[in-house]
Amino acid sequence: MDFRKSYQIFRLSIFLFLALCLLTMITYIVAFVILGGIVFIAATIQAAVFYRCPHCRANLDFRRKIPNFCPNCGEKIGE
Numbered sequence: 001m002d003f004r005k006s007y008q009i010f011r012l013s014i015f016l017f018l019a020l021c022l023l024t025m026i027t028y029i030v031a032f033v034i035l036g037g038i039v040f041i042a043a044t045i046q047a048a049v050f051y052r053c054p055h056c057r058a059n060l061d062f063r064r065k066i067p068n069f070c071p072n073c074g075e076k077i078g079e
Helices: 003-027 030-050
Strands: none
Touching: 003 030
């Protein structure tokens, strides 16, 4: 999987998690927050596995935006 696609999936899953938490607060159905937690954990695992530099395969920090250069090898990876 491409690191950009992995980053987009991670960001989308954060919004899905927040939406499910909000839905739980509105409806008082706890299953939504449990589902949101599962989505968030799965997204974090996929980001840890696939969000890597395409040159040296070093992990990138998925809590920040996509960098222009790899912090490990210095190769250009951004847009």
